[in-house]
Amino acid sequence: MSYRFRPLLMAVLLSTAALAPAYAQQKLKYPKAPPANEIYDAVEKPAQPAGGPEAFGQYLAENQQYPTAALQAGAQGTATVTFVIEKTGSIxxxxxxxxxHPLLDAEAIRLVQAAPRWTPAQHRGGVVRQRVTVPISFQIPGDAPAAPATAPAAAGTAGPTTQVVSADQPARPVGGTEAFFEWIQLNQQYPALALQRKAEGRVMMEFIVExxxxxxxxxxxxxxxxxxxxxAIRLIKAAPKWEPAMYKGQPIKQKMVLPVVFSL
Structure with a gap:
C-alpha cells in the first residue's frame, strides 16, 4: 500500500517545489519604497495644513499684510503660489x-513661508515630499476701484460733472509713505478699552485726497x-496734507484705502 501512494506523494512534493520559485518571483513584484528625495504632485494621501484647509484659509486672511504701495496703486487679484511640503511637514x-504684482507676490511668499507646519503626504506606505499649489487672494476692502480718481468732465458733456480716470501720478503723503505711517505711530493714542481688552489689529480706512x-x-x-x-478716524483727520493725485498736469481728487495698525 505504501508503494502505491509513493508516486502520488512525490508528485505533491514536486508541485510544491515548483511553486516556490514562482512565489519568490511574485514577491519581487511588490512596489519598492518611494525614492528619498522625489517630489510628488499626486499621492495616495495628500499633505494637509494644520487644522485643515479652513484653518489654513483663516491663517492667510488673519495674517495678510496688504502692502501700502499696492493699496495705493489699487493692485488686487490672486497670486498662485507653489511650494513643497517636506517629510517633516516644513515648507x-x-x-x-x-x-x-511684485509687492503682492512677495507678501504671498511671506505668508506661506511663515505658515505652521503641515501633516506630510504619504505614498506607497511611506512619508514623501509633495508639491502643493495654493491661490492667495488680495482684495481691497470695500471693492475700491484701482487708482480711483475724479476729474472734470469735458465741456458740453451731459450728465455728471466728474468722470473716473486713472491718475498719471497717484496721491501720496508728503515725505513718503514711511513718513506717514511713522507719524501715525507717533501720534497714536491707544484707547483704554482696547488696552483693557488687549485688542489689536488693523483698521482699514477709506478717505479722499482732495x-x-x-x-x-x-x-x-x-x-x-x-x-x-x-x-483711526481721529488720526487720519489730524494727519498732514498729502500731495494730490495729478492728471494731465492738474490736481484731482483720489480715493485711498490704507490700514491704521494697532499693536500692543
Missing amino acids: SNVAVAQPL KDGSLTDIKPIKRLGSGLDEE
Missing part, C-alpha cells in the same frame, strides 16, 4: 507660479471695535 521651495491735499470723507471700512475705529 520649502516657495515660489509664485502666476505673478500678480485737490489741495486735504483728507475728507474719512471712514473705516474694516472695523476692530474697542475704540480703535474712532482713534
Whole structure:
C-alpha cells in the first residue's frame, strides 16, 4: 500500500517545489519604497495644513499684510503660489507660479513661508515630499476701484460733472509713505478699552485726497471695535496734507484705502 501512494506523494512534493520559485518571483513584484528625495504632485494621501484647509484659509486672511504701495496703486487679484511640503511637514521651495504684482507676490511668499507646519503626504506606505499649489487672494476692502480718481468732465458733456480716470501720478503723503505711517505711530493714542481688552489689529480706512491735499470723507471700512475705529478716524483727520493725485498736469481728487495698525 505504501508503494502505491509513493508516486502520488512525490508528485505533491514536486508541485510544491515548483511553486516556490514562482512565489519568490511574485514577491519581487511588490512596489519598492518611494525614492528619498522625489517630489510628488499626486499621492495616495495628500499633505494637509494644520487644522485643515479652513484653518489654513483663516491663517492667510488673519495674517495678510496688504502692502501700502499696492493699496495705493489699487493692485488686487490672486497670486498662485507653489511650494513643497517636506517629510517633516516644513515648507520649502516657495515660489509664485502666476505673478500678480511684485509687492503682492512677495507678501504671498511671506505668508506661506511663515505658515505652521503641515501633516506630510504619504505614498506607497511611506512619508514623501509633495508639491502643493495654493491661490492667495488680495482684495481691497470695500471693492475700491484701482487708482480711483475724479476729474472734470469735458465741456458740453451731459450728465455728471466728474468722470473716473486713472491718475498719471497717484496721491501720496508728503515725505513718503514711511513718513506717514511713522507719524501715525507717533501720534497714536491707544484707547483704554482696547488696552483693557488687549485688542489689536488693523483698521482699514477709506478717505479722499482732495485737490489741495486735504483728507475728507474719512471712514473705516474694516472695523476692530474697542475704540480703535474712532482713534483711526481721529488720526487720519489730524494727519498732514498729502500731495494730490495729478492728471494731465492738474490736481484731482483720489480715493485711498490704507490700514491704521494697532499693536500692543
